Ligand SMILES: NC(=O)C1=CN([C@@H]2O[C@H](COP(=O)(O)OP(=O)(O)OC[C@H]3O[C@@H](n4cnc5c(N)ncnc54)[C@H](O)[C@@H]3O)[C@@H](O)[C@H]2O)C=CC1
């Protein structure tokens with residue numbers, strides 16, 4: 001049974017497929033104590049969270065069976081991605097499900113901020129009819145500065161335009177052309193700060209965006225401008241914001257998020273110019289159902305051996321691209337596994353060359369799988385699709401991927417080359433139409449071998465009798481030869497023999513093979 005721990009409140013409707021699965025044991029346990037969480041995670045295969053559960057390195061280290069962490073939402077700043085990646089745990093999120101709700105919430109905050117709605121309501125509750133105090137400003141004709149023009153930033157822009165605001169946006173991935181298409185003005189961060197009557201941030205919280213809006217940047221803003229944060233506490237430096245409002249430089253702020261949550265007794269909340277909600281951007285029935293459904297789908301897919309749609313710690317691949325790549329996954333892994341078992345010395349570099357049908361395809365996922373196949377020789381299951389590149393990098397191994405026009409007559413060809421401190425070796429493989437995977441080259445030798453089962457690779461001199469002696473010796477050890485391929489570069493010179501046999505070659509037989517005249521090296525492996 002696959003155990004899925006859900007440690008934050010999630011939409012019941014959204015997680016229904018998971019609740020109804022026969023092979024999954026859902027454990028719904030929001031608000032666990034730290035000790036209980038450590039205990040529950042220790043036997044779980046998957047963890048699903050929103051923003052409350054802090055998925056720390058410690059938690060990940062207590063989860064020997066964990067394969068996937070699902071974040072029912074966008075921001076993954078509550079998950080230690082490095083720790084998850086190191087352990088080969090895939091992290092997925094639900095990036096699309098709460099975009100509209102968060103954009104709508106931002107607009108609600110924008111309008112409330114412009115018209116002092118929460119403050120006025122609060123006064124009414126105090127039985128005070130105050131009108132003069134709550135004179136607001138119109139949105140029409142004002143400039144909305146957007147920092148972070150991704151999904152939510154863009155949706156906010158479209159809504160702001162509906163209010164006839166001018167929109168200027170900054171995002172490292174935004175250019176004039178994209179901005180024009182979205183109907184907004186493109187500016188650098190400084191332009192946005194200087195021109196905004198209202199400034200709203202919609203970036204993730206990462207090192208580069210921590211305190212992106214700080215004392216210096218606020219100094220650049222128009223006196224009387226207003227600031228919104230419905231993204232993450234920490235993007236705006238709270239102390240600087242507090243001072244700027246207190247001094248009257250900034251007219252007000254609308255905050256849905258805080259550096260530390262829950263923010264019950266926050267100094268900013270003592271300022272009448274600040275309106276706030278307790279991280280409600282995504283809190284709608286629709287958004288919660290969407291994100292729960294999306295994340296459950298990925299969790300169930302992965303646990304059942306499928307591929308996920310929204311990986312965070314490895315690049316995502318479109319389904320169209322996946323259709324093109326998936327036939328080659330096994331071939332890439334086998335080529336990597338085969339070559340690493342043949343090579344000697346400390347691995348320094350891996351080069352992967354693609355040609356033929358693979359020329360116009362994003363082959364990075366195949367390279368990652370080839371690298372996984374290579375590293376698994378020494379690391380076993382500790383290396384997987386998620387951490388293959390990361391593991392290689394940590395070990396100082398250089399990975400290089402290239403497209404090549406040399407197809408050697410095949411419609412598709414993958415050549416994996418390994419450089420160690422001792423040698424450089426390579427193997428090439430192809431997918432033959434209707435016949436499946438084949439290894440077609442080993443170093444300089446052309447061969448034709450199915451990369452599966454027990455293999456013997458023999459380097460020998462091309463002399464009469466060599467093949468016969470190998471066959472006889474294997475027969476003495478009751479080892480049946482399924483296929484045999486011989487490759488040579490010139491008559492009487494060095495040659496290679498690759499045999500597939502029906503059972504594993506034991507040490508004794510291996511040693512006798514290595515002792516045969518004209519045989520230079522014998523390597524036995526199982527793929
Ligand atoms: N209040 C709430 O309940 C919610 C908050 N969020 C927060 O909103 C954030 C944005 O969400 P999406 O728009 O869906 O993400 P997104 O990934 O579509 O957009 C984020 C954008 O920020 C940009 N960016 C990154 N670094 C930047 C920088 N230094 N300066 C300017 N732009 C930068 C990125 O290029 C990207 O286009 C999330 O990371 C999450 O933290 C998301 C959903 C709900």
Ligand SMILES: O=C(O)CCC(=O)C(=O)O
Pocket residue numbers: 050051072073074075076098279281282283
């Ligand atoms: O889970 C939530 O309600 C918070 C949503 C959020 O902040 C996000 O998706 O990044």
